[in-house]
Amino acid sequence: MKKFKVKVKGIVKFFQPHRPHFPDQSPDEDSLPYKIGSNITIKEYNKFLEHKESSGYKYQRENNGDVFIIDMSDPEHDRVVALLQRYFNIPNNNVLFNPPIEVSGDGFHFSPSGTGELIASDVSVYPNNNHVKQPRIPYPGPPPGNKNDDPHARIICEVGNGQSTLNWTAKCQLWMKQVYVRYVLGIKLHSKRDTRDIQGRYHRAMTARLWEQGIADYQEWEFGTLRRGSNVPTACNAPDLPLFRIDIPIAQVFWDPPIPADEAEDDDDEAENDEDDEYVPLIPPPLAITAVNFSIDLYLIQQLVLERQKN
Known part of the structure; x- marks a missing residue:
């Protein structure tokens, strides 16, 4: 049963849409730029910005899809x-x-x-x-x-x-x-x-x-x-x-x-x-x-x- 739960959790995570992910503890200024996402498309990035899930930060998306917090x-x-x-x-x-x-x-x-x-x-x-x-x-x-x-x-x-x-x-x-x-x-x-x-x-x-x-x-x-x-x-x-x-x-x-x-x-x-x-x-x-x-x-x-x- 334990192995089954782990497998289901992995499947659910696989089907979740890509989105930047914040760490459990907010980064400090000394750690900037701080990476919070990889392979993020422009559409996914725009949606993330529009939701304003965590205000008070400046973000930047690189051409390869990496997303960073660059200021706070x-x-x-x-x-x-x-x-x-x-x-x-x-x-x-x-x-x-x-x-x-x-x-x-x-x-x-x-x-x-x-x-x-x-x-x-x-x-x-x-x-x-x-x-x-x-x-x-x-x-x-x-x-x-x-x-x-x-x-x-x-x-x-x-x-x-x-x-x-x-x-x-x-x-x-x-x-x-x-x-x-x-x-x-x-x-x-x-x-x-x-x-x-x-x-x-x-x-x-x-x-x-x-x-x-x-x-x-x-x-x-x-x-x-x-x-x-x-x-x-x-x-x-x-x-x-x-x-x-x-x-x-x-x-x-x-x-x-x-x-x-x-x-x-x-x-x-x-x-x-x-x-x-x-x-x-x-x-x-x-x-x-x-x-x-x-x-x-x-x-x-x-x-x-x-x-x-x-x-």
Whole structure:
């Protein structure tokens, strides 16, 4: 009877669908990246993500089907994400319902790789439905949207903590393959140092990178208390320093490629008129948007990390 039970259990396990498997004890940051699945298809991986069986983690699926946890939530990561979301909400002029600029976190888009795999960012900034024309056909038809056919994010933020610098950079660059993503802001929090500042907080190197669509290289800021790989202090030591402020044009949230009427007509022979095919964004009136740029003060991010990081 015992052997029979073991055999039945093995048969049941064989017919269970492939899915990533979490360990009984959650991994710590020192063990990242942590493998949780093998031979996982894109369909199985997407289903796993949609079920959100274990929130607070970042995942990555390799081309061979291996799935890894590459980062996990902790106080400094969560607070940085929340602060960035507040920065991008400021121009909405305190509009709580149906604001012109939508800001969300962990929303699924289809990967720019074109494989149909779902990916999510820490912060997504995109135009409200009232200010852009709805996609005529589902993704990947123009203009592309997110998984729910809402407007595609125009600005993406990726915050890396336990995630490796190489992996964090690759994720940011992947987003830039989608032309509707106009900017990607990456924030990388490097490991704590053994030394402390005058306030008793551990020194830490931090890097910010800003990718802009159409620009080959990125801008970079070393904004931690110490430069990466050295004990040299950075000049990011006070708020409102122009050299440590990142400005992103708000108008880029409502960007859309111009589609001439004659080209639009060629794309859809069944259209009743050219106007139906043209994709013309509706920019909010001046009173609806209270600024020209999103302005992000890296010193405030630095201070938030130092106050919230684990002791």
